[in-house]
Amino acid sequence: MSTDREAILRRLKTKLYRDENPITDAFSRLQAPPLNIIPKRGANDLKNKVKNFIEEAEMADATVTKIEGLASLPKVITHYLASQNLPTGIRVADSLVDVNWGSQPLLSVKKGRAKGTDLVGVSRAFAGVAETGTLIYLSGEENPSTLHLLPPTHIAVLMEKDILGNYENAWTNVRLKCEKNAEGATSLPRAVSWVTGPSRSGDIEQTLLLGVHGPQRLHIVVVGNG
Amino acid sequence: MESSAHKFKDLAFTARRDAHLQAALGKLGSGFSLKRKEAARRLPEFEGLRDQAKTIKDHVLENLDFYLERFEERVIEGGGELHWCGDADAAQKKILDICRKANAKTVTKSKSMIGEEIAINEFLEKNNIEPIETDLGEYIIQLRGETPSHIIAPAVHLNMGQVEDTFREKHTTLEPGRKLDEPQRLLEEARSQLRDKFLNADVGITGANMLIAETGSTVLVTNEGNADLTHTLPRIHIVIATLEKVVPTLEDATSILRVLARSATGQEMSVYTTFCTGPKKSKDEDGPDEYHVILLDNGRSELLGSEFQDMLRCIRCGACLNHCPVYQTIGGHAYGWVYSGPMGAVLIPALIGLDRAGDLPNASTLCGQCEAVCPMRIPLPGLLRAWRTKQFEGSEKNTLGKILLKVWVTFVKSPKLYRGAMNFILMILEIFGRKSGGFQWLPLAKGWTQSRDFPSPAGPTFVSQWKKGLLMSDQEELQKRQKK
Numbered sequence: 001m002s003t004d005r006e007a008i009l010r011r012l013k014t015k016l017y018r019d020e021n022p023i024t025d026a027f028s029r030l031q032a033p034p035l036n037i038i039p040k041r042g043a044n045d046l047k048n049k050v051k052n053f054i055e056e057a058e059m060a061d062a063t064v065t066k067i068e069g070l071a072s073l074p075k076v077i078t079h080y081l082a083s084q085n086l087p088t089g090i091r092v093a094d095s096l097v098d099v100n101w102g103s104q105p106l107l108s109v110k111k112g113r114a115k116g117t118d119l120v121g122v123s124r125a126f127a128g129v130a131e132t133g134t135l136i137y138l139s140g141e142e143n144p145s146t147l148h149l150l151p152p153t154h155i156a157v158l159m160e161k162d163i164l165g166n167y168e169n170a171w172t173n174v175r176l177k178c179e180k181n182a183e184g185a186t187s188l189p190r191a192v193s194w195v196t197g198p199s200r201s202g203d204i205e206q207t208l209l210l211g212v213h214g215p216q217r218l219h220i221v222v223v224g225n226g
Numbered sequence: 227m228e229s230s231a232h233k234f235k236d237l238a239f240t241a242r243r244d245a246h247l248q249a250a251l252g253k254l255g256s257g258f259s260l261k262r263k264e265a266a267r268r269l270p271e272f273e274g275l276r277d278q279a280k281t282i283k284d285h286v287l288e289n290l291d292f293y294l295e296r297f298e299e300r301v302i303e304g305g306g307e308l309h310w311c312g313d314a315d316a317a318q319k320k321i322l323d324i325c326r327k328a329n330a331k332t333v334t335k336s337k338s339m340i341g342e343e344i345a346i347n348e349f350l351e352k353n354n355i356e357p358i359e360t361d362l363g364e365y366i367i368q369l370r371g372e373t374p375s376h377i378i379a380p381a382v383h384l385n386m387g388q389v390e391d392t393f394r395e396k397h398t399t400l401e402p403g404r405k406l407d408e409p410q411r412l413l414e415e416a417r418s419q420l421r422d423k424f425l426n427a428d429v430g431i432t433g434a435n436m437l438i439a440e441t442g443s444t445v446l447v448t449n450e451g452n453a454d455l456t457h458t459l460p461r462i463h464i465v466i467a468t469l470e471k472v473v474p475t476l477e478d479a480t481s482i483l484r485v486l487a488r489s490a491t492g493q494e495m496s497v498y499t500t501f502c503t504g505p506k507k508s509k510d511e512d513g514p515d516e517y518h519v520i521l522l523d524n525g526r527s528e529l530l531g532s533e534f535q536d537m538l539r540c541i542r543c544g545a546c547l548n549h550c551p552v553y554q555t556i557g558g559h560a561y562g563w564v565y566s567g568p569m570g571a572v573l574i575p576a577l578i579g580l581d582r583a584g585d586l587p588n589a590s591t592l593c594g595q596c597e598a599v600c601p602m603r604i605p606l607p608g609l610l611r612a613w614r615t616k617q618f619e620g621s622e623k624n625t626l627g628k629i630l631l632k633v634w635v636t637f638v639k640s641p642k643l644y645r646g647a648m649n650f651i652l653m654i655l656e657i658f659g660r661k662s663g664g665f666q667w668l669p670l671a672k673g674w675t676q677s678r679d680f681p682s683p684a685g686p687t688f689v690s691q692w693k694k695g696l697l698m699s700d701q702e703e704l705q706k707r708q709k710k
């Protein structure tokens with residue numbers, strides 16, 4: 001409603017004495033976002049970042065396996081599913097095209113967005129943040145958001161080189177990847193999701209319960225270069 | 227939402243005698259508060275981050291018009307629509323409009339305090355659209371026809387048995403003999419009930435923890451993942467947010483997120499934090515076709531530049547509730563409106579009017595715990611004191627009251643005058659109040675006696691009794707009252 005718009009803005013400008021008080025530092029803040037305080041916790045060499053990431057993710061009730069190279073991914077997933085007594089049907093993101101799923105004939109692999117009936121979703125994380133063991137997903141044709149939201153079990157594939165110290169490092173990479181408008185402002189994907197552990201609630205007598213609407217299990221496979 | 231804040235004293239009285247509620251509230255101190263303390267201890271930069279978060283939000287408030295206009299530009303550029311709404315009515319109408327155009331029958335909702343503020347559920351129901359709350363706690367209280375009693379733990383006042391009874395009563399298509407004796411079973415039942423609702427809803431309504439001017443994004447924080455299913459599955463995503471939620475950049479949002487979960491539940495980060503920007507892109511396989519942001523004022527602009535401006539920094543973490551001895555004694559419902567605890571006691575008078583907020587500014591011992599834990603360093607006790615002063619000063623129209631106040635101040639300043647006057651007044655009150663033990667009407671105090679009786683004095687003043695050596699012990703006093 002344009003009338004509400006004008007009325008609200010007029011009220012704000014009056015309250016802020018905008019005639020006398022010019023806008024301060026706000027233009028430059030948007031042009032070149034300054035860095036705020038960043039916890040030292042994540043600042044480390046790669047080896048220790050990976051270690052921190054795994055510790056923090058486990059603290060948030062995720063489970064983590066580390067492998068070398070993508071070749072063994074299908075086997076590792078098959079083992080994981082067996083260990084959890086889960087069926088072998090998985091819904092997989094297109095961002096994992098390089099993986100030779102045929103190497104595990106037991107796995108039945110579907111592509112595309114997740115459906116309500118899918119039990120296991122596998123997608124690739126854009127980054128991992130050591131600070132809190134957080135995964136970052138960018139939505140898009142290669143990585144539909146439903147994959148990490150709908151199935152009760154989610155398997156996240158995270159390349160070791162994508163493990164970063166803090167969220168600010170991740171924003172830098174997101175900005176590099178995304179298109180810019182004429183003024184240089186970043187156009188984000190529809191959904192940038194930070195995921196720290198499996199879904200949970202404390203709504204019934206403050207008891208911690210996993211798997212409310214999002215996945216009950218979050219298994220992270222960290223893939224090294226080897 | 228209808229307010230019953232003016233009945234605060236009665237509601238608080240009842241709450242203190244509710245054994246279920248008292249048991250539930252007892253867990254707050256050992257739960258959230260301890261976890262917050264541990265999270266703060268783990269992060270050496272925590273106090274610095276609090277200062278930073280405060281500075282960011284103060285900067286936003288000084289430039290609120292600028293950031294909102296930038297945010298609007300970016301939302302439109304990203305293919306979304308932005309609707310400015312002055313008050314609850316305007317927001318309700320706009321939301322209904324969008325739902326009608328989409329021919330919507332059902333709406334999934336992710337917990338939103340602004341949704342409560344504008345009573346969107348009741349409004350949609352009246353217009354034959356079914357709103358379905360998806361946050362587990364909100365779902366439970368929606369089934370029970372209750373309102374949230376805590377801004378982040380809406381069903382904190384309930385125990386397991388009460389949830390079980392509600393599910394048995396409302397989920398009538400399920401096997402009556404099923405077992406529901408563990409929290410996990412209750413959770414699974416709620417999850418399966420809500421699954422189809424998620425998949426079939428036409429519209430998803432969420433709140434927003436923040437709005438980002440740099441990118442036109444809305445930030446959603448949950449632990450359950452219900453907000454994500456709410457904005458990803460239906461054809462239309464509607465975000466309702468108030469003006470003060472805007473922050474400049476992704477980095478600024480990040481700094482505030484670092485103190486939010488730690489202050490709220492003691493988590494390092496909530497499970498799901500999603501930055502939503504626009505409808506789905508051309509090649510996306512999932513996501514909504516339409517993205518609407520309802521940008522609501524509902525009293526916020528009035529607080530800007532006022533002595534209550536600091537309250538606009540609030541990020542609704544709930545820490546002040548979790549650490550408040552008054553909240554822990556009476557729970558959230560006693561506050562009578564959407565918000566509760568110290569932040570509620572400050573915000574409710576600001577949003578619905580001091581005259582309708584009754585005793586809320588007095589719902590605090592001013593112990594200072596809330597300010598000590600508030601991540602945004604809001605001086606809550608100071609703001610409560612400011613409301614008390616305002617309440618005391620009375621409305622502008624009440625000039626007679628003001629004159630009397632001045633007279634009273636003169637008397638108070640002179641002990642002799644005061645004692646003489648008090649003894650005189652007591653004599654008068656004794657004579658008139660003797661029969662019933664209370665006054666249903668008093669001259670010049672209509673505001674008070676409209677909703678309650680003014681108690682008649684128990685006897686002479688403390689000082690005059692003491693002088694006569696007549697002061698009774700509490701015990702004797704009690705006996706005397708009981709005999710009456």
Ligand code: SF4
Nearest residue numbers: 540541543544546600
């Ligand atoms: S007033 Fe402070 S502590 Fe209370 S909810 Fe708001 S931000 Fe949290």
